Amino acid sequence: MKKVEAFIRHEAFEPIRMELLQLGFPSLSISEVKGSGRQKGITERYRGAELTNYLRPKLKLECVVADRDVATVVDTVLKHGRSGAVGDGKVFVLPVDESYRVRTGESGEEILQSHPGAAADV
Template identity: 60%
Template sequence: MKKIEAFIRYEAFDPIRNALTEQGVPSMSVTEVKGSGRQGGITERYRGAELVIHLRPKLKIEIVVGDHEVDIVVNAILENAQTGEVGDGKIFILPVEDAIRVRTGERGDVVMETHPTE
């Protein structure tokens, strides 16, 4: 099992979500975050004073999948989040030791399978 953590632009979320749902990966968590990448920040003026904006709003998507679904998720993100401009985001892939569905107590890969009534 792996967790994919992707930091993306807000605009990329709906197309990513649609692509993943179509490909049988509907489960995810989304958080609004502020972050910075390699750039030092963007200079803006406020009441005549220059200030550097270091933190930009992004969405963080967290998706835990079986190892065989990692490429599906990464490709769905790349295909829909890549504009070629700086700030397109980043994807991190982390190992996941176990998963437990609270309702049934099931553990492991079976927990990531889509529910039959969904």
């Protein structure tokens, strides 16, 4: 199992979410985060003063998938998240050693529940 962590622009989220849902990956965690990178700061004027904001808002998308599904999820994020401009974000793939369903105590990949045909539920 792998955990895919993607830091993306807000406007890229909905197309990514829709395609992952259609592909059978409805389980995502989303966090609003701020960070800095090559994009550097944006200087704005507020009440006559110049302010530089070095922390840019992003969304952090997290998804744990079976090893065989990593490429599908990463390709979807890259396809919809890429604008070609600095600040598009990053994708990280991390190993997951164990997983458990709290409700039943089940463990392993069977708790990941990829949902074939999930688009029919939309």
